Amino acid sequence: DIVMTQSPDSLAVSLGERATINCKSSQSVFYSSSNKNYLAWYQQKPGQPPKLLIYWASTRESGVPDRFSGSGSGTDFTLTISTLQAEDVAVYFCQQYYTPPWTFGQGTKVELK
């Protein structure tokens, strides 16, 4: 199974500042035939289901604010929130869909400083 490891487990960021979350896969999730990275990012607020933010590692889902961006390739990926808003306080998960079983990172909790 592909193991997804996120860092840090939590971070505190001031309003308007940048938040950066890392996700590392135990093997590459890049598919050369499609030239795509099979990775997604989700946001989960307390008491709510996860919400899709990013797929193909860097494609923003419709309706997601452009302060959210994804980058990286192969085994190392990053989710960046460029200017943190109060409503961005949540837990963020990465997920690989390169091969079953699809696996998620353990989550990164973003809080206000």
Added chain:
Amino acid sequence: EVQLVESGGGLVQPGGSLRLSCAASGFTFSTYWMTWVRQAPGKGLEWVANIKQDGSDKYYVDSVKGRFTISKDNAKNSLFLQMDTLRAEDTAVYYCARKCYTNGCLDYWGQGTLVTVSS
């Protein structure tokens, strides 16, 4: 508007069975892969099972193989998860989710139903 509504969760004893349902609306259910994902209390997300549009292909995480069965009824726009021989470690909120049309992300999720396995 896409909606996924789970039901069927509850308290069950170890070794018991439970059947979860997910009612889908707002999209052409028969054209999408569907997924169950679970989340133990205070923990992360675990993909449980996938089913192809017509039900012909199914995939499971190893920990539930032989105990859980995913199925779908396209005529009733419904997804199911039959859970047998339940264990304490199956305790979780179970989410029904729609797989993105062209890739493996999950673009719509239900609110979840809590399954508690305890004596």
